[in-house]
Amino acid sequence: MIQSWQIFDYSSFPIFGDPDQTSKHLDALDETGRSSGVDHGPKIMVIDDETLIAETVVEILKGEGFNAISVSSGDLAVELAKTMRPAVVLSDVMMPGLNGIETGIRIREIVPNCKIILFSGQAATGNLLEEARNSGHVFEILAKPIKPANLVSAIRASMPSH
């Protein structure tokens, strides 16, 4: 009965382009036009499978003088945390692989003092947060979209120097 099945290509949907494409767009930015960030001070890790979001957030934070890097998945972030030991983690919630909450829990195991901030565009994350709270993990959550000014002040408030 099934004869003409085709593997469905997500990228054929105009709304859902290849996530890697977005980073290419940013890479294409004029090197001189970028604000110079700092590579010292407490580290901020920005995790989002939508790399355009992660990279623009990093760009904004660097502009404010923060030492930030972008990571495209939770698994990768947990791996990096071992060497980087971030002070603040800003993570998307709904991601393939480890979700934001799982990632936060794992990173806290590695860096107990690390401040975890979640940001999500979905109301459905409520259940995930509830589960995390029940097992003793309380996270601050920000809703997408968030005004860059508000994001910056939230990050600033979380920095260990404050």
Place this chain on the structure above:
Amino acid sequence: MTKFRNSLSKKLTAMNMLVSAGALLLASVAFFGYDLVTFRTNLVTNASIQAQIIGSNAVSPLLFNDSKSAETTLSGLRASQHITYAGIYSAHGDFLAGYWRDQPSQPPALPSVDPVTRETVNFADKEFILARSIPFQGKEVGYVFIRSDLGAINDRLRSYAVILFTILTASLVAALTLSRISQRSIARPILALADTAKVVSEHKDYSVRMPVPRDRDEVSVLVDEFNQMLTEIQNRDSALQQSEEQFRTLANSIAQMAWMGDSEGNLTWYNQRWYEYTGTTLEQMAGWGWQQVHDPQKLPEVLPKWRAALVKGEVFEMIIPLRGADGNFRQFLTRAVPIRDAQGKVARWFGTNTDITEQLRAEENLRQTEKLAATGRLAASIAHEINNPLEAVTNLIYLARRQPANAEKYLRLADEELDRIAQITKNTLGFYRDSASPTKMNLSEALQEVLALYSRKMEFKRIVLICDPGDDIEITGYPGEVRQVFANLIANAIDALPREGTLRVRASRGCCRDGVTERGVRITFLDNGSGISSADLKKIFAPFYTTKKNTGTGLGLWLVKGLVEKHRGTLHLRSSTEQGRSWTAFSVFLPEHALRN
């Protein structure tokens, strides 16, 4: 008493008489026959003795040829009134003397006489003759000839007839009397039984009883059993009447309208509620009169279906609008069940009409509410899709402001993200575009658009989607509702699928399998999730049935079914929960035209 041309009592009497008369006649004939034979022998013997007496007295007249004394001897025969003639003949056969009872005439010739028996007897028509030789000293000296009429026998026969008639009459009278008496004990109870049976069958009066005859015989057993039968019929009758009464009471007290009809579908009875609701009478409604309260627009659909049910003897079920006494129509779930007799033939039809107007209204309201709720859930799930590009746009605009040198490139990226948002809103709009009448829609496109809305969710679970949306398949239907069907089935599949599961979606042109062949499109959603247990399968389309305790309303599949049926389509579900090879397949068939004109 009933008059029969050949009544039992007449038959019995006739039989009695016939038997008695027959037996008597047979006995009489045998007796008289024997008597006659004996009498005739006696007659001959008497004549022979008389001939011998005459012979011995005639020896000397013969020897002396003395005719005078011979005549004297013969004259002694005057005492025997039946002897018509007697004569004495010489040894040579010459006539010597004669005797005539009446007029003397020519003496007859002597017949030859047997020399051994010395006698000859001959019977003629009305007489007999006897000739005898007269021996003397061992020599025949002459012959005696006697002729006698048979008057003696006739006299005897006459007296026999009189006796026979008398006996016969007397015995028949006796037989008649006896049969009258015997009738009293045999025929009368049977005749009474016949009369009672007639009364019972004519007046349907089962209360009569037969008096049981005093004699214990077959007839009394018959009467006994007959009475027993009447009692049983009476009991059954009253039980039937009681149950009929109970049925009427029940039928009049139920909330439904109810009716009954014969095997041909002619309705003969309606319950009180029917008359109350419709404001009609049995005269108006009898037979096929019920059509008066039907919607003339719906009747062409009702009548063929009802006729088909009558022919096939199958249960009839249909939602039919019926007009009330106030002139307003209400919707009734109409069911008719054939009642069969012992031979399996349809004896009658029993039907009910259940007012489901409120139920249909409530269901419609629920469907509307669920459609809104589903839209709400959809809005929540696409919020993420919109919020992500919005976040990117917000960031990019902020950066463009901060870094004017790169503004052009940031804004170009922001533009692309805005296109993404526009596409999402365009896809979402399809759900709200709910037209009042069916419109032509590209089903393949709609299917892809709905899949696109869930693509993020699928990618999040790393679900492999294998899709064949068909080649621009078009149908006429309600685009928003068709999208809703797809969205609910896809969302269910995603919920059921584990990480890295596979969802296959396929749309193809085809024909409806059951019933009338109809062109349309079949859309199949096959997932290799955990499957649906057989217990859940039975209830899965019922409203408020859910296996997702906290997140589900239990209305998703119920809504899908309702919407598919609204499109005159069919929805099939198959599933397997076999460990490691579980799957679920929903198959939706939508006809090319949702509504036939």
